[in-house]
Amino acid sequence: xxxxxxxxxxxxxxxxxxxxxxxxxxxxxxxxxxxxxxxxxxxxxxxxxxxxxxxxxxxxxxxxxxxxxxxxxxxxxxxxxxxxxxxxxxxxxxxxxxxxxxxxxxxxxxxxxxxxxxxxxxxxxxxxxxxxxxxxxxxxxxxxxxxxxxxxxxxxxxxxxxxxxxxxxxxxxxxxxxxxxxxxxxxxxxxxxxxxxxxxxxxxxxxxxxxxxxxxxxxxxxxxxxxxxxxxxxxxxxxxxxxxxxxxxxxxxxxx
Numbered sequence: 216x217x218x219x220x221x222x223x224x225x226x227x228x229x230x231x232x233x234x235x236x237x238x239x240x241x242x243x244x245x246x247x248x249x250x251x252x253x254x255x256x257x258x259x260x261x262x263x264x265x266x267x268x269x270x271x272x273x274x275x276x277x278x279x280x281x282x283x284x285x286x287x288x289x290x291x292x293x294x295x296x297x298x299x300x301x302x303x304x305x306x307x308x309x310x311x312x313x314x315x316x317x318x319x320x321x322x323x324x325x326x327x328x329x330x331x332x333x334x335x336x337x338x339x340x341x342x343x344x345x346x347x348x349x350x351x352x353x354x355x356x357x358x359x360x361x362x363x364x365x366x367x368x369x370x371x372x373x374x375x376x377x378x379x380x381x382x383x384x385x386x387x388x389x390x391x392x393x394x395x396x397x398x399x400x401x402x403x404x405x406x407x408x409x410x411x412x413x414x415x416x417x418x419x420x421x422x423x424x425x426x427x428x429x430x431x432x433x434x435x436x437x438x439x440x441x442x443x444x445x446x447x448x449x450x451x452x453x454x455x456x457x458x459x460x461x462x463x464x465x466x467x468x469x470x471x
Contacts, residue, residue: 225290227409227438248282279403287349289412293327297461351383352417369400409438419443
């Protein structure tokens with residue numbers, strides 16, 4: 216079986232995207248893991264299937280590079296909107312379903328602005344914060360982000376029992392007013408990635424804890440820049456938007 220695919224990245228966070236609107240593609244965990252392998256496959260942080268949805272423009276089905284279905288991926292959500300346009304789902308505004316519920320998005324040239332879920336229940340543990348932005352995230356504020364050994368330090372916190380049975384993604388951030396330097400260890404990938412959309416949102420929310428006058432943040436990840444804006448209503452963060460590039464890298468065909 217031969218399957219067409221496209222490869223996209225959002226600030227270096229890269230994905231394999233497949234059109235499954237005919238619902239004729241079934242990929243095992245093992246096959247997805249092999250396709251995402253950077254030495255023996257296409258290579259990606261994750262794989263997405265774009266499927267039909269009766270009430271929305273499409274449904275996003277996301278898998279981490281370990282082959283297992285993942286929680287919400289912000290950069291993936293932005294890339295699948297660009298992919299939807301590529302395959303003929305052309306709209307000014309997109310409405311799609313993901314694992315954490317409905318999302319809205321719109322394209323501005325090569326950038327996609329994606330509306331994220333409302334955020335609540337932010338917890339503080341010693342030097343770390345924990346919150347769910349569609350995916351569970353730990354955020355730790357540091358003074359010198361370049362000195363952090365992200366893979367080793369991130370792995371320790373990723374499996375910390377304080378953050379739930381399935382663990383969490385881990386973000387290290389250095390804050391300078393509305394600008395944030397960010398590095399992220401992603402679960403499911405199990406190493407540092409060049410960017411993380413839900414991690415960028417989590418980090419902006421935590422930066423806001425100490426600077427409540429700021430509601431738009433600019434995040435510098437290893438693979439590019441992202442923008443996060445939101446509104447604070449009592450204990451809720453609502454109208455949360457994640458903005459950044461969604462770039463097509465190449466297309467091809469996979470023979471399975």
